[in-house]
Amino acid sequence: MQKTFLDIAVGVLRCENEICLSLRQKHQSHADHWEFPGGKVEAGESIEQALKREFIEELGVETDNWEPLIEIPWHYEKVSVRLHVYQSYDFDGTPHGKEGQLVRWFNQTELKALTFPEANQGILSALELGDRYAISGKFSDVEDFSAKLAKVLNDGIKLIQLRAKGLDEAEVVKLAQENIDAIHQAGAKLMLNGTPEMLGQTQADGIQLASNQLFAYDARPIAQDKLLGASTHNQEEVEQALKIGADFILLSPVLPTATHPDMEALGWDVFREMVKAIPVPVFALGGMKAERLNQGKQNGAQGIAAISEFWN
Numbered sequence: 001m002q003k004t005f006l007d008i009a010v011g012v013l014r015c016e017n018e019i020c021l022s023l024r025q026k027h028q029s030h031a032d033h034w035e036f037p038g039g040k041v042e043a044g045e046s047i048e049q050a051l052k053r054e055f056i057e058e059l060g061v062e063t064d065n066w067e068p069l070i071e072i073p074w075h076y077e078k079v080s081v082r083l084h085v086y087q088s089y090d091f092d093g094t095p096h097g098k099e100g101q102l103v104r105w106f107n108q109t110e111l112k113a114l115t116f117p118e119a120n121q122g123i124l125s126a127l128e129l130g131d132r133y134a135i136s137g138k139f140s141d142v143e144d145f146s147a148k149l150a151k152v153l154n155d156g157i158k159l160i161q162l163r164a165k166g167l168d169e170a171e172v173v174k175l176a177q178e179n180i181d182a183i184h185q186a187g188a189k190l191m192l193n194g195t196p197e198m199l200g201q202t203q204a205d206g207i208q209l210a211s212n213q214l215f216a217y218d219a220r221p222i223a224q225d226k227l228l229g230a231s232t233h234n235q236e237e238v239e240q241a242l243k244i245g246a247d248f249i250l251l252s253p254v255l256p257t258a259t260h261p262d263m264e265a266l267g268w269d270v271f272r273e274m275v276k277a278i279p280v281p282v283f284a285l286g287g288m289k290a291e292r293l294n295q296g297k298q299n300g301a302q303g304i305a306a307i308s309e310f311w312n
């Protein structure tokens, strides 16, 4: 049976590193949970119009320039919602709880410790991850790896996957440890293409599970405070990735790619339809070039992932 979703406009209002939240009240569902202000989209309203109205009604501030961040479909016990999450830095006035609710600014790093409605996990991931994901490609030796990594960091890329198929596990762990300080100093995060055990031996930020690894687990294989990325190519793999609590998904190949000439490309139309049903950020992989970033976002992606485009 097709469920009807209630469209909810959700606004991440930002001021430098801080984000404005309000506390849901006793008479509401998800009482005492923090939320990004917003509410139901009324008939005939665009998301931006709904956000402007809600922020005036609930927080007494005029807002503008809302940009899409992520769309989250979610089934609660009594209602199914589609959260249309937008963000903006543009507001006039001081947000305050016009309906008696507590309103507070939080530093982005504080959000993980707060209690939100379940659907918000994907919003937190979307805020944490950038919009470009670099996957390491060929390198001749350790020095060459570090030089190529330095270029990626210099380009402002904040999410990097260490993928080195020619090395054994101990060598990958060593390479990760040798480069982790440079990555963290640049404000970036390192994902290991490897196992939970390897993650435990490094200070990397998370693991990227290959599609054939996903089915080895029934539940999330790493701690909540680490990032779990899942590589997928079809609906079945996406469902398994969500079942084991992936924080974000790589979906490929979106376009034909020289690395996997045997695989049929999904194309943007299929990609967009699949993303619509996924409640966490999705990176488009396969044939990605920097200039495709906007196209990816228009098709619902968090951003694009690539080897050759970023690693050279």
Ligand SMILES: Nc1nc2c([nH]c(=O)n2[C@H]2C[C@H](O)[C@@H](COP(=O)(O)OP(=O)(O)OP(=O)(O)O)O2)c(=O)[nH]1
Residues within 6 Å of the ligand: 008, 009, 010, 027, 028, 029, 030, 034, 035, 036, 037, 038, 039, 040, 079, 081, 083, 117, 118, 119, 120
């Ligand atoms: N505004 C907002 N709503 C959220 C967030 N996360 C989340 O799951 N939701 C859900 C909770 C509600 O089911 C719905 C918001 O609808 P609403 O804000 O008009 O609902 P409401 O206060 O009248 O409360 P209720 O009907 O759910 O009790 O979206 C969030 O971060 N912000």
